[in-house]
Amino acid sequence: MPELPEVETVVRDLRPALLGRTVLDVQYSRKKLRHPWQPRWNAQIRGLHITDLRRRGKWILVDCAGPTPSADPPLVRVHLGMTGQFTVATPHTPRPDHVHVIFQLDHGDELRFRDPRRFGGVTFFAHRSEVEAAMNAELGPEPLEIPVEYFRHSLRTSRRNLKAILLDQKTLAGVGNIYADEACFRARLHPGRRGHSLTPQECDRLRQAIETVIRRAIASRGSTIRDYIGGSGLRGQFQNELAVYGRTGEPCRVCQTPIACQRLAGRSSHFCPNCQR
DNA sequence: CTGTAATCCTGCGAGC
DNA sequence: TGCTCGCAGGATTACA
Known part of the structure; x- marks a missing residue:
């Protein structure tokens, strides 16, 4: 969770x-x-x-x-x-x-x-x-302190898809299924894209998207989908701001296209088929 | 190297 | 109401 x-x-x-x-x-x-x-x-x-x-x-x-x-x-x-x-x-x-x-x-x-x-x-x-x-x-670097060149290199030398790379704790430490999907949406990148297909600019976009999504989620005390509570027992609030995770079939917040869900890296992966390429 | 599936568990919602 | 099925925020392992 x-x-x-x-x-x-x-x-x-x-x-x-x-x-x-x-x-x-x-x-x-x-x-x-x-x-x-x-x-x-x-x-x-x-x-x-x-x-x-x-x-x-x-x-x-x-x-x-x-x-x-x-x-x-x-x-x-x-x-x-x-x-x-x-x-x-x-x-x-x-x-x-x-x-x-x-x-x-x-x-x-x-x-x-x-x-x-x-x-x-x-x-x-x-x-x-x-x-x-x-x-x-x-463990790889913290998602809020990703070295630019390291991240470009990690992506562009990999044949795996973005979802698999983002979930790999050795590449980045701390990203999981929710925030991998949210970061790909924010970067307008399809989670099935192969790492080596990304331009340096796309790598940077993804890196910045990860940082923004993680920062905002921390500010909202995380996402409570079901079980999660903080150290003082409070629920998170970021579930209300999710753009794609858990929104299968609901309209994209940008273009109204229904959010799609597909299995990638063994996990449910949510994305907008129109915004994310 | 990559991808997929099974595994460790309990609980819940969907569908019949 | 009650049942079965599939799925869940993670991570590791085996196997093709």
Whole structure:
């Protein structure tokens, strides 16, 4: 579910509530998550202070600090998968189904990881460096900081279609199905176009479209299609501004042509057959 | 290298 | 009302 704008919203919501907090205890359900929680981490996490909260692509990173300062401190890494929710709540708030990890915090609140489909996960790393190196090797640049030449080169040397390229986290980290479709529409490019068929100008148009769409989506706290909620439990608003995603058969906001839907890179891909070439 | 399909799960809407 | 089917914001793997 959550793509960059949704994950960014969760991080922004949670940051003020979590910075400086101490984890008193951790509970977890027996259900298996994508990146399995392991009981032995419990003892390691207890007593850690939360020093920062960050996002990289669709990953949430919770930086921690132990009792003694370390150059390579521990961290907790979270992925929301399709239906993940990461929220702070008071213990009085009823616990919904599918809450799989609960961090008890020192000021009484709970940090909850909920995920009905369990495609997401929570993993503890004793040393930040273990994750950073691996993640940087597997993730491309952030969509709001795409190097111009890098992006042109990535597109123009690929025989894949735009949809597949945009969804590839190694090319760009954080774009998913909604924003790939929205960016192609904004750039007036058919998602089935092959990367190598793009002119440098079209590459730049796509890059700018991605940046604009992602920026606006963050400003609207992401899109809530079904399950998504931010770190404080609020729904997103960008679903109201989507131009093509989920609008199959509805009129294009520019030319009134019915929006088409076609399977590309294994995913439903929405586009205007008239505006996008 | 590319593309496709299956896989991990639960829940929901459409259609009968 | 109740059933089955297909599909869902992700990501990895196997196979053609």
